[in-house]
Amino acid sequence: MLFVVYINNLYGQSKIKCDLIGISSKAFDKNPLLKRSIYTIQDAGADFQIQKSVFDVNSYSGLLVRNSRYNLFDADTRNQFVDKVLKTNTSEFSAGVRKKLRSGQTTDISLNYGFNNSNLPFNSFNQNVGAYWGNHTSTINFSLTQPLLRGRGREVTTVSERVSLLYIENSKKNNEFTNSYEILQIGFAYWNYFTAFKNVEIYKQNESRVRNVLEITNELIKADKKPAGDIVQVNADLANQEKLTILAEQNLYTARLNLGGAIGLSNEESMLLDIPENEFPTISQSEYRNDLDKNTFLKLAKEKRADLKALKKVYEALEMQAKLAANNTTPQLDLTALASYGSASMGNGINETFSSLTSNQGRNMSVGAKLSFTFPVNNNLAKGNLAKINIALNDQKVVNDNLQRNVELNISNAFNNLNNSVLILEKAKEALDNYQVAFKNEQEKFQTGLTTLLNLILFQERLTSSQLEYLQAYQQFANAIINLRHETGTLISQDIQGFTIDQKSFYSIPQTDN
Template identity: 60%
Template structure:
C-alpha cells in the first residue's frame, strides 16, 4: 500500500512539473508572447525610440544657450629710461585685470534670435595717476559693466516660423511613421505566427491521420491473416499487406518529423529559443469553418481596398513620411536664398572707480561714466556657387518625387494583393467543400470495400488502393482547411484588420483568425 501511495505521489508530481514546463499553444497566447520575444517586433520598437531621440535633437535648436567666461591677467612692462613714468614707479609698470561675462542666446520658433550679454571688467595698475591725470595712488581699481541686447530677424534665408520649425515638425512625422511601421510589422509577424500555427496544427492532425491509417492497415493484416487461416486468401497476400504496413509505418515516422519541424518553426517565428520551442504544447485551436467565418460568395473588393487604405500601418507610414519630406524640401528651397539678416541692438554701460566690492556692483548703475545707445545692422552673406544648397535642394526634390512613386506603388500593390487574397479565399472555400465531399465518399467506399473483401468479392489490392485513397483524401481535406485558414489570415493582414492599436498596446482577438473582415461598417 505504501508503495502504491508513493507511486501516486510521484505520478502527480511528474504531471505537475510536466504541465508547468509546457507552453500553452493557443493562438492568442503565442501571439502575445511574440510582442516580447519576436526580434523583428522588438527591433521595430527601437526605431520609434530612435525617431523620438531625433526629435529631441531638432528641439535643441530652440534651447537656451548659456555662455560665461572668467579671465584674470597679471602683466609687467619694463619702462624705457626716457619714459617719464619712471618718476612714479620703480621702472616696471604692473597691471592686473579681471574680466567676467555671462550671456544667453535663444532662437525663437518665429524665426528671430535673441542674444543678451553682460560684461564686467576690473583693472588696476601701480601707476598712481588715472586717465584724468589725477593722483589716486597705486593699484586704484577701475570698474566697467556693459549690458548688450541684440535681436536678429532673417529677411531671406531662414525667415518664417514654418521654415524654422520644419525640421522639428518633420521629426514628429518620422515618429508617427515609425509607429505605423511598427504596427504593420507587428501585423506581418502575427500573420506569420498564424500561418506557422496552422502548419503546426496540420502536422499534428496529419500525424493522427497517418497513425489511424497505420491502424487500418493492421486491421487489414489481421483480417487477411484470418482469411488465410480459413483458406479463403492465399498466403502471398500477407506479404503484400506487410509491405504496405511497413510503408505506412515509414509515413508515420515522416509525419512525426514534420510535427517536430513545424513546432520548432512556430517557436522560431514567435521568437522562442530552441529549448522553449520544444516545450510548445499540442495546438488547441481548431481550423475555422466556412460558416463561422462569415464568408459570403459576394465579396465587395472595393470596400476591402478602402478599408486597407484607411487602416494599414504602411499606408499611414508613407503618408507621414511624405509630409516630412515636403517640409525638408521646403527648407532646401529656402536655403537657396542669400543670408540677409537685420539686427537691432541696444547697449547700456557704466563705470566706477575705487577699491572694494561695492564699487564692483555700482559699476552698472553709477551715473558717472554711464553710456546708453542702440542701433541696427544689416548683414549679407552668400556663397557664389552655392553648391551645398543646390545639392541639398536636388536631393530633397528627388526624395519627394521618389516618395510619390512609392506611395502610388503601395496603393497599386494593395489593390493587387487584395484581389489575389479575395480570389484565394473564394477558391479555398470551393476546394474545402469539394475535398470534404470527396473525403465523405472515400470513407463510404472504403467501408464497402472492407465488407466486400471479407466476403471475398474483391481483391486485397483493391482494398489497399481504396485505403490509400481514403488517407490521401483525408490529408487533402486537412490541407484544404489549412489553406482556407491561411486565406483568412492573409486577407486580414492585407486589409490591416489582423491587429488593432489600443492605448496600452496592440490587441489581438480570436475573430481575427476565424472571420473575414466586415465590409458593412
Template identity: 25%
Template sequence: MHGPPRIPRLFLATALAVAATGANAEPALQAAKPKRVVKPVPVPSSQHSAPAKSAKSAKAGEAVRDREIPFSVADTVALALRNNRTIRSASIDRIAQKFDLRVVEDRFTPQFGVSGGAIRQRIAGIDTSSYTVTPGVTTLLPTGAIVSFSWADQASDTLGVRSRRSAGLLSVSQPLLRGAGSDVTLAPMRSARLGERINQLRLKATVSETIGQVIFAYRELLRAQEELRIAQASVGRAETLIDINRALIAAGRMAEVDIVQTEADLENQRIRVLEASRSLDNSRIQLLNLLALDLATPAVARESITPARVTTNLPDLMRIALAQRPDYLGQLNAVEQSKLGIVVAQNERLWDLSVFGTGSLGRTSITGPLATSAGITDVTVGLVFNAPLNDLRREQPYIQATTGLQNAEVQLETIRQGVEVQIRNSATDIDIRWRQLEVARRARELAARAVEIEKEKLKVGRSANYQVRALENDLRSAENQQLGAAIGYLNALTLLDVQLGTTLDTWHIALRD
C-alpha cells in the same frame, strides 16, 4: 466591413464517416449470385487480444498529455508581443526615434547657458588675477529671428589695481529673405513630426508582419499535428485490415501469402508516422524560436481547423487597405515631407538679407590710485546682405527637392497599385480556397465510406486486399488534401488581414508608444 472576422475556435471533428453496413451491399450481391450466402468472418478485437499492451499504451499516452502545454492562436500572439526579438528590437529603436523628435521640437525653447573662467598669471614678476562669468540665453523665433541676451561680469587685479566690468548685452537678428518666415522656420519641426508618424507606421508594420509570421508558424504546427494524427489513423486501419486477413486465413478463405503485402503496407504506414513526428518537432521548434521560448517546451496547438466562410467585397477591401496600410500611409507622409523640402529649398535660393541690432547696458569701474567709474550704454543697428550671382550650388537643393517629390509621388502610385494587386489576388484566392475546401471535405467523406464498404465486402469474400489498400491510400490522400485546404484557407485569411493593415485591430492590440 472592419477587416476579416475572427475565425471561431472549434475543435476539428476527427471522426470518420459512418461505415456502410454489409446489408447495404448485400442485395446487389444476392442478385448476382442468389444461391450463395457467405457469412462475414468475425474479426478478433485487438483490445481483447492484447489487453496488457493496450493498458500500457494508454498510460504512456496519458503521461505525454500531462506534459503537453496547449497553445491557442491568441496565446501565441500574446507571447509574440512580449518575447519576439524583432518586435523588441523595433520597440527599442523607438526610444531613439522619439528623442530625435524631441530634439527638433526643442529648437524654439530658450537655451540657457553659462560661460566663464578664472586666470592667475605672473609676467615679468607682476602677478595678475582675473575672472569672467557670462550667463546667457538664446532663442529662435518662428519668424526666423534669433534673440540672445547675456550678462558679462569681468574683473581683474594687477598690482592692487582692480577693475571690473559688468554689462548686459541684448542682440536681435532678423532675416528678411533667406531663412525668413514661419513656413521655413517651422519646416524642420513639421518634417520631423511626419517622420515620427512614419516611424510609428513602420512599427505597426513590423508588429503586424511578425504576428502574421507567428500565426503561419502556429498553423504549420497544427498541420504537422494533424498529419501525425492522419498517419496514426492509417496505421490503425492497416492493423484492422491485418486482423481481417488473419481471420480470413483462419477460416480458410484466404491464402496465407496474401497477408504479406498488407503487413508491408503497415510498415510503410509506420514509416510515415515517424516522418510526421519529425516534421512535428521541426514545426514546434520553428514556432518556439519565433516566440523566443525554450526550444524544449512541449507546445501543442489547440485550435480549430474548421474555418467559417468569409465573404469578400473588393471595393470595401480597397477602402480599408488605403486607410490602414502602413506602407501606403507612410508614403503619403513621405510626399508631404518632400513638399516641405521644396519650401526650404526655394528659400535657400534667395539672397541673405538681415537686419540686426545690439544694445549693451552696464557699468565699468577701477579701484586704486586712479579710481574711476563710468556707465555703459551702447546701441548698434545695421543691415547686412550677401548676394551670390552665379553660384550653382544654391540651385542644387531645389533641383534635388523637386526630383525627390516627383519620385515620392511615383512611389506612392506604385504602392497603391501594388496594394490593389495584392488585395485582388487575396480575394480571389480566398474564394477559390473555400471551394477547394468544400470539395475536399466531400471527397474525404466519400473516401472513408468507400473504405468501410470495401472492408465489409472483404469480410464476406467479395473483395481483395489490394482493393482495400488502394482505397486506404485514397482515404489518406483525401484527408491530407482536406487538411491542406483548411490550413490554406485560414492562412489566406491571415495574409489578407496583414495586407489590409488590420492585424492589430483584429487581435485588439493597442501599441503603447
C-alpha cells in the same frame, strides 16, 4: 517511483501553452524583429530631440584674470612713481543667454563686467588716488536678429523639427506593419503545426485500419476464404504506413521548431511548445459570404494599411524639406536691433563693484541697428540640395504609387485565394464523406469475399489521401483568412496601451461597411 512522477510533473508544468493569442503575445517579448522595430521608433524620437535642440536656450560665460608687468623705459616719467615696473591687474567676467525662436528671430542677452588697477597712483584723469585704485565697468547688451529672406518665418525654421515628428509617425506605422507581418508568419506557422499534428493522427488511424485489415485477413485465411499469400500484401502495406507515420512525426518536429522560430523562441523553448489548442475556423465562423466585393477590401486596405500611412508621412516630410531647400536658395539678409546699457565706477571695495552698473557718472546707453547680407554668387550648394530633394520627392512618389499598385494586386490575390479555398474546402469535405462510405462498403465486401484485397487497400489509401487533402484544404482556408486580414491592415489593432490581437482576426474575415 515518486521521483519519476515528480520529474514528469515538473516537465509538464514547463510546457508552453500553444494557443494563438498566447504565442502571438509572447512574440512581442521574444521576436527579435519586433524588438528591433521598437528601437527604430526610439531612434526617431532621439532625432526629434536633436532637432528641438536648435531652439534650446544656450548659456555662455567667461572669466579672465590677468596680471602683467611692464618694464618702463628709462625716459618714461612714470619711473618716479612705480620704480621702473608698471604692474597691472585685470579681471573680466561675462555671461549671457542666446536663443533661437521658432518664429525665426535670434535673441542674445549678456552681462559684461571688467575690473583693473595698477601700481601707478594716478587715475585716468591724472588725479593722485594712490596705487592699485580700482576701475569698474559693467555693461548689459541685448540684440534681436530678424531674418528678412533666408530662414524667415516659423514655416521655415521649424521644418526639421516637424519632419522629425513625421518620421516618428513613419517609424510607428512601419512598426505596426512589421508586427502585423510577424503575426501573419506566426499564424501560418501555427496552422502548419496544427496540420502536422493532425497528419500524425491520420497516419496513426491509417495504421490502425491496416492492422484491422490484417486481423480480418488472418481470420479469412484461417476460414479458407482467402489465400495465405494475401497476408504478405497486407504486411507490406502496414510497413509502408508505419514509414509514413515516422515521416509525419518528423514533419511535426520541424513544424514545432518553425513555430518556435516565428515566435522568437530558442531551440529548447521551441521543444516545450505543447500540443496546438486552436482548431481550424469553420466557414460559418469566418463570416464568409458569396456576395463579398473585392473593392470593399481594397477600400479598407487604403484606410487601414500601416505601410501606406508610413510612406505618406515620408512624402509629407520630403515636401517640407523641399520648401526649406527652396528657401535656402535665397540670399541671407538679416536685420539686427542692438541695445546696451552700462556704467562705470572707481574705487576699491565691494560696493564699488555693484555701483558700476548703477552709477550715474560714467553711464553709457546706446541703441542701433545692423543690416547684414550674405549670398554666394554661384549658390551651387543650395541649388544642388534643392535638386536632390526634388529628385527624392519624385522618387518617393514612384515608391508610393508602386506600393499602392502592389496592395491592389495583393488584395486581388488574397480575395481570390479566399474564394478558392472555400470551394476547395467544400469539395474536399464532399470527397472525404464519400470515401469514408466507400471504404466502409469495401470492408464489408472484403469480409464476404465480394472484392479483392487489392481493392480494399486501394480504397484505404484513397481514404487516407482524402483525409490529408481535407486537412490541407482547411489549412489553406485558415491561411487565406489571416492573409486577407494582413493585406487589409486588420490583423492587429493598436490603442494607447499597445498592440492587441483578437482571436477573431484568426477566425473571421475583416468586416466592411457593405
